Amino acid sequence: xxxxxxxxxxxxxxxxxxxYHSTQQGVRQRDSPFAVFYKxxxxxxxxxxxxxxxxxxxxxAMAKAVQRKDKGLDVYDFSSGNIGNLMVSQQVFASMExxxxxxxxxxxxxxxxxxxxxxxxxxxxxxxxxxxxPTGGTGPIRALVARYFRELHGIPIGDxxxxxxxxxxxxxxAMTAALRSIKPGTRxxxxxxxxGPASGIIRSHGCEEVRVAMTDALSIDMDDFRxxxxxxxxCYVSMPxxxxxxxxxxxxxxxxxIMSASGGAVVWDAPYLLTLVRLQGSVASFDxxxxxxxxxxxxxxxxxxxxxxxxxxxxxxxxxxxxxxxGFAYGSKQWVDNMEAIVGRENLSSPTPSFxxxxxxxxxxxxxxxxxxxxxxxxANRLSILVEEMxxxxxxPKNGLFGALYVLVTTGxxxxxxxADRLIEESGIVTVPCNQFYGGEAHAIRLSLVSVxxxxxxxxxxxxxxxxxxxMS
Numbered sequence: 406x407x408x409x410x411x412x413x414x415x416x417x418x419x420x421x422x423x424x425y426h427s428t429q430q431g432v433r434q435r436d437s438p439f440a441v442f443y444k445x446x447x448x449x450x451x452x453x454x455x456x457x458x459x460x461x462x463x464x465x466a467m468a469k470a471v472q473r474k475d476k477g478l479d480v481y482d483f484s485s486g487n488i489g490n491l492m493v494s495q496q497v498f499a500s501m502e503x504x505x506x507x508x509x510x511x512x513x514x515x516x517x518x519x520x521x522x523x524x525x526x527x528x529x530x531x532x533x534x535x536x537x538x539p540t541g542g543t544g545p546i547r548a549l550v551a552r553y554f555r556e557l558h559g560i561p562i563g564d565x566x567x568x569x570x571x572x573x574x575x576x577x578x579a580m581t582a583a584l585r586s587i588k589p590g591t592r593x594x595x596x597x598x599x600x601g602p603a604s605g606i607i608r609s610h611g612c613e614e615v616r617v618a619m620t621d622a623l624s625i626d627m628d629d630f631r632x633x634x635x636x637x638x639x640c641y642v643s644m645p646x647x648x649x650x651x652x653x654x655x656x657x658x659x660x661x662x663i664m665s666a667s668g669g670a671v672v673w674d675a676p677y678l679l680t681l682v683r684l685q686g687s688v689a690s691f692d693x694x695x696x697x698x699x700x701x702x703x704x705x706x707x708x709x710x711x712x713x714x715x716x717x718x719x720x721x722x723x724x725x726x727x728x729x730x731x732g733f734a735y736g737s738k739q740w741v742d743n744m745e746a747i748v749g750r751e752n753l754s755s756p757t758p759s760f761x762x763x764x765x766x767x768x769x770x771x772x773x774x775x776x777x778x779x780x781x782x783x784x785a786n787r788l789s790i791l792v793e794e795m796x797x798x799x800x801x802p803k804n805g806l807f808g809a810l811y812v813l814v815t816t817g818x819x820x821x822x823x824x825a826d827r828l829i830e831e832s833g834i835v836t837v838p839c840n841q842f843y844g845g846e847a848h849a850i851r852l853s854l855v856s857v858x859x860x861x862x863x864x865x866x867x868x869x870x871x872x873x874x875x876x877m878s
Contacts, residue, residue, distance in 0.1 A: 451670065451737060451739055451740070452588075452636075452637040452668065453587055453588055453591045453637045453638065453639050453669060453670060454586055454587060454588060454737075454739050454740060454743060455586055455587070455588050455743050456739075457738075457739050457742035457743060457746075458742070458743065458746040459746070460745065460746060460749060461746065461749045461750055463484065463485050463753065464539070464540055464749035464753065465749075466484035466485065467484050467485050467487070467537060467539060467754075468539045468541075469484075470482045470484055471538065471539055471543055471544075472543075472544060475543060475544055475545065485537060485753070487536055487537040487754075489532070489535035489536030489537065490536050490537075492532055492535060492536075493531050493532060493533060493535070493536050494531065495531070495532070496529075496530050496531060497528075497532050498528060498529050498530075498532075500529075501525050501528060501529035503521045503524055503525055504521075505517050505518055505521055510779060511775070512775040512776055512778055512779035513725070513775075513776050513779060514775075515769040515770065515772075515773045515775060515776065516724045516725065516726070516766055516769065516770065516776045518769060519762070519765040519766035519767075519768065519769035519770070520726070520762055520765070520766060522765040523758075523761050523762025523763070523764065523765035523766065524758075524762060526761050526762075526765065527757070527758040527761040527762060528758075533757065533761065534757050534758035534761060535757070536757060537753065537754035537757065538754055538755050538757040538760060539754075539755060540745070540748045540749045540752050540753070540754060540755050541571045541572055541573075541741075541744075541745045541748065541749070541755075542571065542572030542733075542755065542760060543760075544567055545764070546572050546760060546763075546764050547567035547570050547571070547572060548564040548565070548567060549764060549767050549768060549771065550570045550571075550572055550733040550735075550767070551563065551564050551565075551566055551567065551569070551570050551735075552564060552771055553718070553733070553767065553771060554570065554707075554716060554718075554735040556771065557678065557700065557704075557718075558675075558678075558703065558704060558707035558716055558718075558735070559703070559704025559705060559706070559707035559708040559711075560707045560708065560711045560714075560716070560735055561708060561711065562711075562735070568738050568741060568742075569735060569736060569737065569738055569741055570733060570734065570735050570741065571733065571734050571736075571741050571744050571745055571748070572731070572732070572733045572755070572760060572763075573732040573733060573734065573744075573748060574730045574731075574732070574752065574755060574756050574759070575719060575721070575727075575730040575731065575732045576674070576676045576717055576718065576719035576721060576732035577602065577732070578730075578732060578748065579717045579718075579719070579732045579733060579734040579744070580600075580602070580603060580606070580672075580674055580717050581602075581606055581747075582734075582743070582744035582747040582748050583672050583715050583717060583734060583736065583740065583744060584603065584606045584607055584610060584612075584641065584672065585606065585610050585743075585747050586740055586743030586744055586747065587610070587612055587639055588612075589610060589611030589612060590611060590612065590613065591612050591613065591637065591638065591639055592612070592613045592615055592633075592635050592638040592639070593607045593612045593613065593614055593615065593638065593639045593640070593641055594615050594616075594617055594630065594633055594634065594638060594639070594640040594641070595607065595614060595615070595616055595617065595640070595641050595642070595844075596616070596617050596619055596625050596642060596646070597616050597617060597618055597619045597843060597844065598619055598623065598646060598648065598649045598651075598842060598843060599641070599642070599643060599646070599647075599842060599844075600643050600647045600648070600674065600842065601841030601842045602841075603641050603643075603674070604841070604844055605841075607641065612639075614844075615633050616844050617629055617630045617633060621803075622802065622803035622804065623646070623649045623650075623651040623800070623801075623802045623803065624651065624653060624656060624802075624803075624804065625642075625656055625660070627656070627659060630660065630663065631663060634663055634664065634667050634669070635667070636667050636668050636669070637667070637668050637669055638664070638667065638669045639664070639669055639670050639671070639672060640660055640664050640669070640670075640671045640672070641671075641672045641674070642657070642660060642671065642672070642673060642674070643673075643674040643675070643676075643677070643809075644656075644657050644673060644674075644675065644808075645677040645678075645680065645681060645807075645808020645809045646808070646809060647674075647677065647809050647810075647811060647842075648809070648811045648813060648837075648839065648842045648851040649800070649802060649809075649811075649813060650801070650802055650807045650808050650809045650811060650812065651802040651804075651806075651808070652681055652699075652802070652804075652806045652807070652808040653804060653806070654699060654702040654703060654706070657673070657703070657706060658702075658706050661673075661706055661710045661713065661714065662710070664713060665710055665713040669713070670713045670714065670715065671710075671713060671714055671715070672715045672717065673714055673715070673716050673717065674717045675716055675717060675718050676717070676718055676719045676721055676722050676732075677722055677808050677809040677810070678700075678703070678718065678723070679696070679722070679723040679777035679780070679781070680722055680723070680777070680780060680781060680784060680808050680809060680810060681695070681696050681699055681781070681806060681807070681808045682781055682784055682785040682788065682806075682807050682808075683695055683785075683805060683806065683807075684788070684792075684801065684802070684805055684806065684807040685805060687789065687792045687793050687796055688789050688792075689784070689785040689786075689788040689789045689792065689807060690785050690789075691778070691781040691782045691784075691785045693778065695806075696781070711735075712737065714735070714736070715734060715735070715736035715737075715740050716734060716735045716736070717732070717733075717734045718732065718733060718734070719731060719732035719733065720763065720766055720767060720770060722780070722810065723770070723774075723776060723777040723780060724766055724770055724776050724777075725776065725780065726763070726766060729759050729762060729763055729766075730756055730759050731759055731760065731762075731763030731766070731767075783855075783859055784810065784854055784855075786863065787854045787863070787866050788807060788812065788854060790863070790866065790867060790870055791812060791852070791854075791870055794870050794871070794874050795814070795870065795873065795874050795877065798814050798815055798877055799812055799813065799814060799815075800812075800813035800814070800815055800849060801813075810853055810854050810855050811851050811852060811853055811854065812851070812852045812854065813839065813849045813850070813851060813852075814836070814849060814850050814851075814852055814877075815848060815849050816848050816849060816850060817848065818848065819848065820846060820848070821838040821839050821840060821846070821847055821848055821849055821850050822838045822840060824838070824850060825837065825838040825850050828850075828873075828876055831876070832872060832873075832875075832876040833872075834869075834872060834873055834876055835856075836850040836851060836852055837850060837851040837853075838850055838851075839851055852873075857869050
């Protein structure tokens, strides 16, 4: 497909503008020759996935009740022990007023306003937040999530394609359900440096975990990757990477191409999509043009290869709401069917107040995406301070880009677990040993760039860095 054709059917609007693809455009795409082709592709057997299971009976009944209510149809509900419904018709609070403080940073104001609206809506005028709600999200929530994947990931999906998206109690639940949807025995490739819990889920689910080597520059060794791919295998990769911060559009594209050609798929864990900064020497900086070009390139991957992708995301990082537990995922209908069954068997209800608040924050973010700019500036400043003070101890990507919220610190020839234990016991410095991230002895610890609360002068961050520097020396 030519660039002109891509722009005709799927214009790549800058995220910093307020120009987005409308629902009508999404529907038009699905009627295009390109979309018709992918409809046929999606009918192909995905041998690496478990067959779609029946939905849990109670969850399915509850979901049907909500769907009818959303349409304004009569409902006489005998489906579950949803005891919160006894109170939902009562006004339990005489009034509820939440006012946004004038001191809120302008870039964060849309997020805070969304939280305000969500908090109020969950409990006033009726306490909807005390009742059960569908584990995968209601239709309106899922329509917003479809919009997110369309606008940020370039996936040609309409607001009505709610069977290809799911809302979860955080990105971790999305990751767990996505990986457990894979057939036991399937080969799952995972980079040597990768998010630790993913490995445990892959192995405990009975899949064959195969680690792929990485270079000293923290890039994936593509020759090693190609040698380990087999038909109908799956690759799990976080990009930007947790814990290394490595980001490369070119490598992600190569990985997706290789997996697609082999009849396999990629689980792309992408909560750090909007935490990308430039790293030159000892200086990190936020370059909006760099981020915009990276997003445009990533959208092309989503547009071209979406039948072979399961994309995991959340608003945790870009909107600073990790504790709200509001994640989501895109995948084929079969993949999402599996995820819904897994989540529905283990959770009878979503965290209703979090989903209500998360919906308001997501809507505000899509209409006015600004919060990530402030986040990136904070990350760049903190990384610069860390590199300036402790550059010799850090393990950093060598390609001039840095994503995610973490930095690796070498422990030299010392095992990382006792090293991390010594830091906290002798100096009160809390870090994470990296054995789980590496799948073996890593000789590195992981530092978070965001655990220390932000202040205007970053005194708390600088004091933490100095304490670490003293302990390391």
